[in-house]
Amino acid sequence: MPRAKRGFKAHRRRNRIRQAAKGFRGGRSKLWKAMVDAVHHAWRYATRDRRRRKRDFRRLWIVRINAAARPAGVSYSKLMGGLKKHHVALDRKVLADLAISDPAAFQKIVSVATAA
Secondary structure (H helix, E strand, O other), X not given: OOOOOOOHHHHHHHHHHHHHOOOOXXXXXXXXXXXXXXXXXXXXXXXXXXXXXXXXXXXXXXXHHHHHHHHHOOOHHHHHHHHHHOOOOOOHHHHHHHHHXXXXXXXXXXXXXXXO
C-alpha cells in the first residue's frame, strides 16, 4: 500500500504562507519556520492596524478642524457643540476636507455654529 501524501490542501496552505512572505528580508522569506512566524506576526499587526487606522484618521481630522477653527476665534469643542446644537449633520471627515479645500465654506459653517 503506498504511503499517504498530503496533496493539494497542504500545498495550498504552504503556498498561501509563501505568497504572504514575499518581500520579507533574509530567512523570513526563505526558511519555513521563520517564514510562518513572520507571516503570523504580520497578520496580527495587520488586524490591529486596521482598527488603529480608523482612530488615526479621526485624530487627524480633529487636528485639522481645530487648526482651521482657531483663526475664527472658536475652539474645536465649541465648534462641534455649536454644530450639534444647530443640527448641522456634517461628520469630521467632511469638515476636515472643507477646512482644507474650501476655507470660505468652512468659515460659513463656523459662523452657523457660533450664531446665537
